[in-house]
Amino acid sequence: MLARTAESLYWLARYVERADYVARLLQGAGHMSAVRVDAERSSEWESALVASGCHHDYFASRDTANAEGVIAYLAFDQNNPSSIVSCIGTARRNARTVRTALTADMWDAVNSTWLELREFDFAAMDDDRLTAFLDWVKARAGLFHGVYASTMLRADGFHFARLGQFIERADNTSRLLDVKYHVKLPSAEDVGGVVDYYQWLAILRVLAARRAYRVLFKTSVAPIHVAELLILRPEFPRSLVFCYEQITSQLDQIQGHDPKRSAEGKRLAHSMYAQLRFGRMDHIFKSGLHEYLTDVIVRNDELTREIAQGYFF
Numbered sequence: 001m002l003a004r005t006a007e008s009l010y011w012l013a014r015y016v017e018r019a020d021y022v023a024r025l026l027q028g029a030g031h032m033s034a035v036r037v038d039a040e041r042s043s044e045w046e047s048a049l050v051a052s053g054c055h056h057d058y059f060a061s062r063d064t065a066n067a068e069g070v071i072a073y074l075a076f077d078q079n080n081p082s083s084i085v086s087c088i089g090t091a092r093r094n095a096r097t098v099r100t101a102l103t104a105d106m107w108d109a110v111n112s113t114w115l116e117l118r119e120f121d122f123a124a125m126d127d128d129r130l131t132a133f134l135d136w137v138k139a140r141a142g143l144f145h146g147v148y149a150s151t152m153l154r155a156d157g158f159h160f161a162r163l164g165q166f167i168e169r170a171d172n173t174s175r176l177l178d179v180k181y182h183v184k185l186p187s188a189e190d191v192g193g194v195v196d197y198y199q200w201l202a203i204l205r206v207l208a209a210r211r212a213y214r215v216l217f218k219t220s221v222a223p224i225h226v227a228e229l230l231i232l233r234p235e236f237p238r239s240l241v242f243c244y245e246q247i248t249s250q251l252d253q254i255q256g257h258d259p260k261r262s263a264e265g266k267r268l269a270h271s272m273y274a275q276l277r278f279g280r281m282d283h284i285f286k287s288g289l290h291e292y293l294t295d296v297i298v299r300n301d302e303l304t305r306e307i308a309q310g311y312f313f
Helices: 003-034 042-052 055-059 067-076 084-097 104-117 127-151 156-182 194-206 210-217 223-231 240-253 259-277 281-287 289-312
Strands: none
Touching: 003 042, 003 067, 003 084, 003 127, 003 156, 003 194, 003 289, 042 055, 042 067, 042 156, 055 067, 067 084, 067 127, 084 104, 104 127, 127 156, 156 194, 156 223, 156 240, 156 289, 194 210, 194 223, 210 223, 223 240, 223 281, 240 259, 240 289, 259 289, 281 289
């Protein structure tokens, strides 16, 4: 497979996954902000910027993070490469580049999403229309993932798409779980209180993990169990360990042109998977959840660079 074809398939899947994540992130920020009774509601919206990786770019041209500004920036701003609108547009450009490598259903899923996106009136987005829009984004991303999983040959094209999807998902899950570190509570005494509880619940809701949590833990929402579900439980398809199981599996099945160039990426992926597979939640909390997640994000970025170096250049 040509390197540019592999790269386009990889980024196509990444941008579709990112659009889905940003939609979920905005819904989660809205839920967390709704339970605020103090003047710190902006904290949830600023945390959404941190979790999306857009914090510095947003504040380069704005002074405050409020609901209206953050929603416009993360959902509709075409100058923000990680906004929903930009992600869908970039995904379609990548799909057009490798049109002959896609199944007909894959192309239809991406192209029809882009065409339907143009029918939304972004200037007239009230709360109800925004909710409908974000639900539409999640549904279209789910359609794409289902179509390519059920129609693509299990060859290099599929492996690169799958690799991109789970590299992106691992980064997103890490950032979303870490966002709790950046969200302010009304006071230190509120740790473990009602607001704290609903913030952890909102994280589960963003990742569609509430039912999984109830099935696996059968208890009220507790931070250590939420972290365990999203980091170490292989049963949950958005957990870090599940993502890295997929990443290592796809890398092992890709036959690169130069095994020496791709070896470092495989080593990093397997090292991370081993750490997650044999990790213990009590050790992670003892060493610091924020520090642990920051390390995951940094290592995931390093893996992204090694994949690009090993396969796309």
